[in-house]
Amino acid sequence: MTAIPLEGRARVFGDDINTDYIITSRRKRESLDPQVLCQYLFEELDPAFAASLAPGDILVAGKNFGCGSAMEVAVTAVVGAGIHAVVARSFSRTCYRNAVNNGLLPIECDTRNIREGDRVIIANQRGDEQLLSVRNVRTGESIPAGAMPRIMLDIFRAGGLVPYFREHGDFCV
């Protein structure tokens, strides 16, 4: 499971980043290996981006991150690049779900003041392990994040849906 607090360099995107922009469907046709796919992340937006991405970077986006296709490689390819968290103003529901199922932390909060290259720290809000906040080192601002539903938190804490299912054999609410 991803350890909190988590600190990293913000890599900033705009609104409505669909899963085809994260990884194109035709790449997935040829390989499902995250180590292969992560070389092509966001190539439709910037062919040089993937090479500039470093493990531990934190993806930051505007509203509706991961809209469009429900394809899960859009999450596993990001995980394959060594990314542990995505912070966005909002997520498409399928992308949010796929992220949790693969142990990628999706954080919903106001990202408007986060700039490319900012150092951000994702930490628990004081006294509540269910609530997270995102601190921007440059501005000193601490942005509260939306809470995750209980079952998602359980799946995330287990490390994703695979370890969760191996443990429980079913969903427990």
Place this chain on the structure above:
Amino acid sequence: MAGKTISEKILSAKSGQDLRAGDLGVCRVDHALGTDGSVPMALDYFSAMGGTRVFDPKRIVFALDHYAPAPSRAASQLHQRMRDFAATHGILLWEVGEGIGHQLIVESGRALPGHLVVGADSHAVTYGALNSFATGIGSSDLAAIMISGRIWLRVPESIHITLTGSLPQGVYPKDIALALTKELGADGATYQALEFSGSALGLLDLEDRLVLSNFAVEMGAKNGIFPADSHTQAYLDGRASGAFAPVEPDKDAHYVREVALALDRLTPQVALPHKVDQVVSVQQAAGTPVQMVYLGTCTGGRVRDFHQALTVLKAGGGPASGVQLVVTPASREVLETLTRDGALAEFISMGAVIVTPGCGSCCGTCGAIPGDGVNVISTANRNFKGRMGNGNAAIYLASPATCAAAAVRGKIADPREVLA
């Protein structure tokens, strides 16, 4: 306490609990679809989760639709893996050429009123037209369903969409879908349901409704559901795969938002590259040159869509020179109908490129990929940059009639002018 929406009622029934919007429930899945775009990964998750047998193979179906026919060795190997797994576990698999999985779920009567039907593909929302609670999931959730038969779902709040009046000549359900996407925005219904109602439903039959439900996900919605009525019953007669009970909303159901659309005032709509919610009336886009006209997909690849396009094409004397007209029927049943009624021969005589039933180049994985600098106008649902396999092409979305008008003129044009 307020009454319940259709979605609240179906998820309550499927979880065996009294659920309201915002509640979570573990629900029994009636049918689940996986495609060549999602099953290969689901099989990896299935093994990793310790899966050995599929809980009820009759509730699972696989479709080979996204890479059909397989354009490469790697894609063909994915198909092979799916065939092997399906044969071992007794799962029905729709072969290459049968069509788009969503269309086949509908045609085979697997999407039924009051049922919970999911698909490992975002356009599973299409089956909401049949009063099913239908939503898209990823591969890991599909694997969990294959093992347990269940899925956890958060019950969505519902947006009440009231359609009144009737569509003017030259205006079609796709125009309603585009107008709603403009109104709500690409994330206007995130985590929520669209529930359709209104006097216009009497004039929108099942085939029309599929277009609207299909588009629900373009507004971020979890599902887009219709009530069941005589149109639903008429479609399911002779098709339904099992028993079903229609689910109506309570009169005092609670909705988070009311959206009303008067169809009489609607005009043909066009979504501009590269955003589905960047929608204008056809007049504002008129004159844009197009080099490829794409008729097909789970939004606009059914018999009626091709007939509507053909009417405009014939009225205008066929496609202009320099326009590639691509026809990709959503299913073999659609192709067979077009063959029987002569429409296919007319498309062929107009020089159309006929592609195997399936997803075609909708998501750029096979079929007719546009070249650099090409403007495409398509009956599909997404126009993201690169969506059809080339980031240097631009995609416009419109109704089959508006696409056909563009084919006739070689540029975006109002179908009502071609029909006049």
